[in-house]
Amino acid sequence: MSEEQMTTEPETHIPPAADVVEGNVETIPDPTTELESRLAQAEAQAAEYKDQWLRATADYKNFKRRADIERGELIRSAGAGLLLKILPVVDDFDRAIANIPPEVAETPWWGGTQLIAQKLRTLLESEGVKAIETLGQDFDPNIHEAVLYEDAEGQDGKVIAELQRGYRLRERILRPAMVKVGRG
Numbered sequence: 001m002s003e004e005q006m007t008t009e010p011e012t013h014i015p016p017a018a019d020v021v022e023g024n025v026e027t028i029p030d031p032t033t034e035l036e037s038r039l040a041q042a043e044a045q046a047a048e049y050k051d052q053w054l055r056a057t058a059d060y061k062n063f064k065r066r067a068d069i070e071r072g073e074l075i076r077s078a079g080a081g082l083l084l085k086i087l088p089v090v091d092d093f094d095r096a097i098a099n100i101p102p103e104v105a106e107t108p109w110w111g112g113t114q115l116i117a118q119k120l121r122t123l124l125e126s127e128g129v130k131a132i133e134t135l136g137q138d139f140d141p142n143i144h145e146a147v148l149y150e151d152a153e154g155q156d157g158k159v160i161a162e163l164q165r166g167y168r169l170r171e172r173i174l175r176p177a178m179v180k181v182g183r184g
Contacts, residue, residue, distance in 0.1 A: 080169050083129055093117040132166035134159045134177045148180040155182030
């Protein structure tokens with residue numbers, strides 16, 4: 001063939017759907033299958049990120065709730081320390097009131113001193129501090145501290161005397177009562 005004929009003949013080369021390479025059939029990848037695969041991977045990754053985000057959000061909420069609870073406990077316990085330091089002052093006032101001589105009891109000065117003691121008790125009550133009732137109660141080692149045992153008919157296991165008043169701060173024991181317990 002001449003050179004001219006070779007160039008004028010139209011080439012009709014159509015790429016085959018499958019090329020044969022050394023006896024194996026190689027297929028051309030389908031673009032939709034590849035896109036579906038990538039979409040599935042992206043959806044799985046998005047679901048994983050969403051799950052991690054939800055967990056992080058829940059962890060943060062739990063942390064915030066715990067921090068609020070701990071902050072409240074810290075404030076209450078800090079207040080409890082101060083209240084515990086005030087209780088001996090209240091005990092001193094109670095002893096002074098119980099042992100006042102008659103000639104001093106009639107003076108206006110003593111009346112003012114009693115008002116101070118009353119204000120101190122009112123302050124403690126406003127903070128949630130209450131005295132523990134002990135006389136005639138069954139001995140309870142959770143709220144009583146037995147310092148003496150004494151023979152007493154019909155009073156076995158009962159508190160027969162209070163040596164130092166105990167106090168509660170709401171439901172918690174601030175200071176146990178020192179008591180004398182009956183035996184017999």
